[in-house]
Amino acid sequence: MLNSTLEGRRKLYRVNPLHPLASDITSIVRKVAGIDTVIDRVVENLTGLEQVWICGDLARGVLSGSIDCILIGKELDADYISGLSVKVHKLIGKKVNTQVMTEIKDEMVSGSLLVWEMNTEE
Numbered sequence: 001m002l003n004s005t006l007e008g009r010r011k012l013y014r015v016n017p018l019h020p021l022a023s024d025i026t027s028i029v030r031k032v033a034g035i036d037t038v039i040d041r042v043v044e045n046l047t048g049l050e051q052v053w054i055c056g057d058l059a060r061g062v063l064s065g066s067i068d069c070i071l072i073g074k075e076l077d078a079d080y081i082s083g084l085s086v087k088v089h090k091l092i093g094k095k096v097n098t099q100v101m102t103e104i105k106d107e108m109v110s111g112s113l114l115v116w117e118m119n120t121e122e
Contacts (some may be wrong), residue, residue, distance in 0.1 A: 001025065007060075014113070026115060038043040039116050046080070052116040053104060056097075059113040066095040071111060076100050 001021060002077075003014045015025045039052055049071060056068030071081065077102055085096040104112070 006066045017114075026113070043116060046071075046073075046076065046084075048075050051104070051109075051114060053112040054115050055108065055112040059111060063093075066097055068097045068099075069101045070101060070104060070108065072101055072104055074102055 001016060001019050002025075003016050005014075015022050019025075043052070044048060051070075051072035053070040053072065054067065055070055056066070057064040058067055081098055081100060085098055088094075088096050
């Protein structure tokens with residue numbers, strides 16, 4: 001269900017993406033951390049969005065006053081995202097730092113958590 005690694009004296013846990021309950025566990029973590037609100041707000045009105053990744057402290061399981069996101073998609077409106085980040089900050093009281101990319105770099109995947117992906121099934 002969870003994978004763990006040692007980082008110094010800390011033991012870090014990550015959801016095993018191959019486990020049948022991975023999506024349920026990720027959903028619980030999203031709700032506890034307050035990022036479910038962020039994702040709902042971002043996904044609702046942002047055309048071209050393909051994936052939302054959480055990185056930084058939150059992806060490592062450390063609660064903090066900010067949420068670091070990587071938004072993957074084509075032709076995403078950076079100004080709109082910036083304004084949305086301010087609105088979400090007012091809503092949940094956490095600063096939202098975003099990076100916009102067309103694809104996530106391989107070296108970033110291991111330190112990040114995929115929390116939303118566009119449903120391509122029709």
